[in-house]
Amino acid sequence: MTETPTAVVQRMYDAVNGRDLGAIDEIFAPDFYSHAMRRHGTEQIHEAWSALIALFPGIRVVPREIITSDDRVAVWAAVQNAGDGGPATLMELIRVADGRIAEISGLTNLRWRDESGSAAKEDGTAKEDSTAKEDSTAKEDSTAKEDSTAKEDSAAKEDGPAKGDSAAEEARKRPQ
Numbered sequence: 001m002t003e004t005p006t007a008v009v010q011r012m013y014d015a016v017n018g019r020d021l022g023a024i025d026e027i028f029a030p031d032f033y034s035h036a037m038r039r040h041g042t043e044q045i046h047e048a049w050s051a052l053i054a055l056f057p058g059i060r061v062v063p064r065e066i067i068t069s070d071d072r073v074a075v076w077a078a079v080q081n082a083g084d085g086g087p088a089t090l091m092e093l094i095r096v097a098d099g100r101i102a103e104i105s106g107l108t109n110l111r112w113r114d115e116s117g118s119a120a121k122e123d124g125t126a127k128e129d130s131t132a133k134e135d136s137t138a139k140e141d142s143t144a145k146e147d148s149t150a151k152e153d154s155a156a157k158e159d160g161p162a163k164g165d166s167a168a169e170e171a172r173k174r175p176q
Contacts, residue, residue, distance in 0.1 A: 058081035
């Protein structure tokens with residue numbers, strides 16, 4: 001009897017948590033597709049799991065909620081022991097075909113890849129997280145722009161509409 005889609009997905013989490021990279025080719029279909037990585041095949045799973053384990057030796061993915069409908073499985077999971085960035089969450093939508101995982105779409109707040117898509121240095125240590133620095137700089141730039149715009153808007157409200165602004169002038173002429 002073929003495993004249920006839920007059982008196949010649970011086997012995937014058991015394999016990653018047990019560091020059983022040999023089970024990947026049994027669990028995933030040969031033409032597996034990852035929407036996040038935009039690639040076909042199981043080699044990408046070997047690469048991703050190896051990189052995650054190298055970066056976070058104690059990592060565990062613990063499903064909190066699994067919802068199944070026909071061949072589709074939705075999973076909300078906690079990602080434990082993945083650095084000191086606080087708790088991470090993983091949400092995946094998985095399609096199972098012929099007893100194997102055929103497709104995954106996923107979202108996570110775990111930062112483990114740099115902007116080039118690389119997960120780790122060759123020695124297995126984590127690369128410096130330049131994405132966090134870029135996010136911080138972008139937020140500072142955005143905040144400065146918002147402050148500047150807010151000041152301009154405030155000044156415009158105090159001064160009233162700009163001269164030559166026909167829509168504003170028409171609005172002033174209308175009875176209230």
